[in-house]
Amino acid sequence: xxxxxxxxxxxxxxxxxxxxxxxxxxxxxxxxxxxxxxxxxxxxxxxxxxxxxxxxxxxxxxxxxxxxxxxxxxxxxxxxxxxxxxxxxxxxxxxxxxxxxxxxxxxxxxxxxxxxxxxxxxxxxxxxxxxxxxxxxxxxxxxxxxxxxxxxxxxxxxxxxxxxxxxxxxxxxxxxxxxxxxxxxxxxxxxxxxxxxxxxxxxxxxxxxxxxxxxxxxxxxxxxxxxxxxxxxxxxxxxxxxxxxxxxxxxxx
Amino acid sequence: xxxxxxxxxxxxxxxxxxxxxxxxxxxxxxxxxxxxxxxxxxxxxxxxxxxxxxxxxxxxxxxxxxxxxxxxxxxxxxxxxxxxxxxxxxxxxxxxxxxxxxxxxxxxxxxxxxxxxxxxxxxxxxxxxxxxxxxxxxxxxxxxxxxxxxxxxxxxxxxxxxxxxxxxxxxxxxxxxxxxxxxxxxxxxxxxxxxxxxxxxxxxxxxxxxxxxxxxxxxxxxxxxxxxxxxxxxxxxxxxxxxxxxxxxxxxxxxxxxxxxxxxxxxxxxxxxxxxxxxxxxxxxxxxxxxxxxx
Numbered sequence: 001x002x003x004x005x006x007x008x009x010x011x012x013x014x015x016x017x018x019x020x021x022x023x024x025x026x027x028x029x030x031x032x033x034x035x036x037x038x039x040x041x042x043x044x045x046x047x048x049x050x051x052x053x054x055x056x057x058x059x060x061x062x063x064x065x066x067x068x069x070x071x072x073x074x075x076x077x078x079x080x081x082x083x084x085x086x087x088x089x090x091x092x093x094x095x096x097x098x099x100x101x102x103x104x105x106x107x108x109x110x111x112x113x114x115x116x117x118x119x120x121x122x123x124x125x126x127x128x129x130x131x132x133x134x135x136x137x138x139x140x141x142x143x144x145x146x147x148x149x150x151x152x153x154x155x156x157x158x159x160x161x162x163x164x165x166x167x168x169x170x171x172x173x174x175x176x177x178x179x180x181x182x183x184x185x186x187x188x189x190x191x192x193x194x195x196x197x198x199x200x201x202x203x204x205x206x207x208x209x210x211x212x213x214x215x216x217x218x219x220x221x222x223x224x225x226x227x228x229x230x231x232x233x234x235x236x237x238x239x240x241x242x243x244x245x246x247x248x249x250x251x252x253x
Numbered sequence: 254x255x256x257x258x259x260x261x262x263x264x265x266x267x268x269x270x271x272x273x274x275x276x277x278x279x280x281x282x283x284x285x286x287x288x289x290x291x292x293x294x295x296x297x298x299x300x301x302x303x304x305x306x307x308x309x310x311x312x313x314x315x316x317x318x319x320x321x322x323x324x325x326x327x328x329x330x331x332x333x334x335x336x337x338x339x340x341x342x343x344x345x346x347x348x349x350x351x352x353x354x355x356x357x358x359x360x361x362x363x364x365x366x367x368x369x370x371x372x373x374x375x376x377x378x379x380x381x382x383x384x385x386x387x388x389x390x391x392x393x394x395x396x397x398x399x400x401x402x403x404x405x406x407x408x409x410x411x412x413x414x415x416x417x418x419x420x421x422x423x424x425x426x427x428x429x430x431x432x433x434x435x436x437x438x439x440x441x442x443x444x445x446x447x448x449x450x451x452x453x454x455x456x457x458x459x460x461x462x463x464x465x466x467x468x469x470x471x472x473x474x475x476x477x478x479x480x481x482x483x484x485x486x487x488x489x490x491x492x493x494x495x496x497x498x499x500x501x502x503x504x505x506x507x508x509x510x511x512x513x514x515x516x517x518x519x520x521x522x523x524x525x526x527x528x529x530x531x532x533x534x535x536x537x538x539x540x541x542x543x544x545x546x547x548x
Contacts, residue, residue, distance in 0.1 A: 061448055088454030098449030102467050112453040115463065164453060 151182030364428030
């Protein structure tokens, strides 16, 4: 189900007929997806539906088996030598933060620009402080990640990804590993980011977030995209039975 | 009669009660055995009455050391001979043992990092070489490796001195064992660290150097200390090719005057003292890195 109403001239991510297998198991089936610049997409679905696998394919943390994925006009394939360049343009935020525990918060943020982009130290430092300010934790710059709370760590992870000036940000269940009282601070950071015009793809169960910022909500089940719609239509008038059932379970609380 | 306790030092000591130990017969044997048993039980009781675990350990250690010394003393050793040789055993023997081991462990450390990275890489060539290397050097006795290298290299056309040959053998052998330690250390780092690095666009080498190794080295250092202590003792094997380290001196210095026991016992005590010092250092290092882990 390609989205014909998207402006075909400017999709930053374009996925066509993509399949992904883990051994015999088919994790993703016939995925078609275009993401326009500045678009904010929320992917939801029951666990094991392939939503994390889908966004992990976009920066090739997982390799797809057939079909095509284009990121900013570059096709991802097996023999590419410059996958690192694509990855450096796609920011990723993980469920478990994946901060580097032996480096300070500041060093976590300057590492990417300095080692990959060869940005001079002073400039990287400025960049890092700019984004640490943006996620509201500049005062933690010289601490180590394990000295921070989960919510603070996730905000550092967001700042670290932003330091690479990515064209797209991928969020893989960014609030799932957090204590409930820390979810809000991370979501606020993400909303702020969305309002600044960043292109975002978020795998999340935070339906409030989806309603507030998403341009489109995608529902996945058993490795397929079942339904795609604008948030209001998606929540108020779901088309498929599976979506209705899922929403009934998620929105109950 | 397999053991006649009345002939022992304790029997001599009891002479006022049992008369001449050799003539004392069943009565002498009984009294000495009984005295020994009594002393043993009394000792156990006294130790169990000591207030702290720590004191108990110290007292038992002192007793065992005294027993050991009595045992060595009973060999009727020539202490004058030991005194005349011990200086040389330290300056030549211990010095050589220590520097051969230190150089070897340093080389083994480098080999092990390369071996571990090769074993974890997806490059078939690198993996094949690394796994062949560890299989071969872990599969052969170290003594055999020492001979093969010392006698094998001249066959290839270049003669190699005993000391470098010994160092090569020790570092290759321990490099193989340490490769496995390093591999385990690297593998114990969470997969998320690799993903986080990859997502930022870091290549394999950069991730290894800046993210994975700095986190695994603290895990690797303590077992490497253990390997060093083990190597210190295994370095005695290079004595067979004529390296003048501690074991070589222990075997040769007493030959001329038939003072074998003197030299062997002296060397044994020197090895023991060295490892005790190293174990102390090792436990310090371990504590330091454990603290760092907790940070």
